Amino acid sequence: MSSVSGLRCRECGRTYPAEALHVCDFCFGPLEVSYDYDQIRATVTRERIESGPRTIWRYADLLPVDDPNPVDLGAGFTPLVRADRLAAELGLGELWIKDDTANPTGSFKDRVVSVALTKARQLGLKVAACASTGNLANSVAAHAARAGLESVVLIPSDLERAKVTMTAVYGGRVVAVDGTYDDVNRLCAELTSEHPDWAFVNVNVRTYYAEGSKTLAFETAEQLGWRAPDHVIVPIGSGSQLTKIAKGFAELAKVGLLDEVPEVRVSGAQAAGCAPVATAFAEGTDAIRPVKPSTIAKSLAIGNPADGWYALQTIRESGGSCAAVTDDEILDGIELLARTEGIFAETAGGVTIATLAKLAASGQVRSDECVVAMVTGHGLKTTEALFDRVGPTATIAPTLDAFDAAVDLGADGVRADVAAQRSDR
Numbered sequence: 050m051s052s053v054s055g056l057r058c059r060e061c062g063r064t065y066p067a068e069a070l071h072v073c074d075f076c077f078g079p080l081e082v083s084y085d086y087d088q089i090r091a092t093v094t095r096e097r098i099e100s101g102p103r104t105i106w107r108y109a110d111l112l113p114v115d116d117p118n119p120v121d122l123g124a125g126f127t128p129l130v131r132a133d134r135l136a137a138e139l140g141l142g143e144l145w146i147k148d149d150t151a152n153p154t155g156s157f158k159d160r161v162v163s164v165a166l167t168k169a170r171q172l173g174l175k176v177a178a179c180a181s182t183g184n185l186a187n188s189v190a191a192h193a194a195r196a197g198l199e200s201v202v203l204i205p206s207d208l209e210r211a212k213v214t215m216t217a218v219y220g221g222r223v224v225a226v227d228g229t230y231d232d233v234n235r236l237c238a239e240l241t242s243e244h245p246d247w248a249f250v251n252v253n254v255r256t257y258y259a260e261g262s263k264t265l266a267f268e269t270a271e272q273l274g275w276r277a278p279d280h281v282i283v284p285i286g287s288g289s290q291l292t293k294i295a296k297g298f299a300e301l302a303k304v305g306l307l308d309e310v311p312e313v314r315v316s317g318a319q320a321a322g323c324a325p326v327a328t329a330f331a332e333g334t335d336a337i338r339p340v341k342p343s344t345i346a347k348s349l350a351i352g353n354p355a356d357g358w359y360a361l362q363t364i365r366e367s368g369g370s371c372a373a374v375t376d377d378e379i380l381d382g383i384e385l386l387a388r389t390e391g392i393f394a395e396t397a398g399g400v401t402i403a404t405l406a407k408l409a410a411s412g413q414v415r416s417d418e419c420v421v422a423m424v425t426g427h428g429l430k431t432t433e434a435l436f437d438r439v440g441p442t443a444t445i446a447p448t449l450d451a452f453d454a455a456v457d458l459g460a461d462g463v464r465a466d467v468a469a470q471r472s473d474r
């Protein structure tokens with residue numbers, strides 16, 4: 050039995066039934082799913098979760114849709130990797146990477162789409178649609194294929210090649226729009242009124258979609274041995290993921306899965322070429338000024354973020370911070386994570402790691418904290434960002450002499466950075 054008690058306006062508090070609604074009729078505020086936490090507390094246990102599937106659906110008790118056969122490609126339960134080598138480079142202590150590159154279509158969007166389309170099917174909506182900065186398109190097209198649904202995804206026409214290919218291959222309709230994501234999103238809002246029986250996952254079923262991001266918090270706590278971290282670093286596009294991660298940790302305490310109410314500092318990461326939230330944070334204002342994005346972190350290139358204000362409040366209330374990093378720093382972040390931990394992230398992951406480095410250097414992320422960095426998308430999606438940076442060490446003739454001339458690992462073959470870290474101990 051579902052524990053959803055309805056939808057509630059985040060602004061005026063009016064309540065609505067759990068249907069395909071996303072804005073309040075009264076004040077146009079966004080709606081949020083509310084739950085009967087007493088009912089959840091009475092059934093949910095750590096054991097019940099641990100015996101569930103190794104996907105987001107092990108947390109079905111805390112998700113807004115009850116369906117024994119969800120639209121599922123296996124999203125979630127991605128590795129939480131202890132990152133000691135990266136921590137040493139950044140002067141940090143207990144550092145973990147939540148490796149969401151391991152999702153079925155290579156990004157955290159699989160979490161939200163699996164929830165959104167499961168709910169959409171239950172609501173009788175017929176077509177899976179979205180406005181996307183790339184990863185959502187990949188995920189909607191794939192999950193629609195899985196569910197046997199027609200899909201229509203709208204993307205800005207300047208997306209990375211891999212993201213277009215990874216969307217089109219599933220056989221749905223892919224419409225490239227000459228404009229920014231914000232233009233695409235506006236068109237999608239208009240289409241939502243034209244096609245009320247389509248599920249625009251980030252428009253008319255956004256309320257349900259957003260809840261999928263809570264699973265990042267649930268998994269992190271479970272994988273830490275039912276313990277919340279002290280600090281999480283989260284990339285910001287629309288800001289939805291960041292707010293829901295905070296909600297997720299709070300819910301775990303509410304339903305008795307954590308022993309105490311966690312105090313998790315939530316920090317936001319943006320690209321300097323699209324940093325409306327980081328700018329408002331730095332200026333100490335509440336007003337988020339929309340920007341025209343210009344950054345290689347296309348998956349985060351939302352100039353007018355729908356949940357930007359809520360993300361800002363979440364960051365401030367939690368005692369977190371927010372910073373923005375340049376395109377060069379993003380590429381440095383991608384290479385640093387790959388070199389130290391063997392994880393290849395897309396540009397959004399570079400934003401997270403570069404922001405982590407910046408906040409560690411300024412003392413806002415501390416070495417006495419348990420820190421988790423959300424690495425939300427796979428590097429294979431944005432390889433062109435690195436074309437000028439990485440390539441063969443050498444191109445040689447097929448001879449031993451040529452090899453020896455090109456490759457010199459030194460006498461003991463131990464990497465210089467690793468040797469330095471060893472001698473520090």
Ligand SMILES: *Cc1c(COP(=O)(O)O)cnc(C)c1O
Binds near residue numbers: 284288290425426
């Ligand atoms: C969409 C996206 C984000 C941002 O999520 P929001 O909920 O829009 O803030 C972060 N990382 C990746 C890889 C994404 O695709």
Ligand SMILES: [Zn+2]
Binds near residue numbers: 059062074
């Ligand atoms: Zn309202």
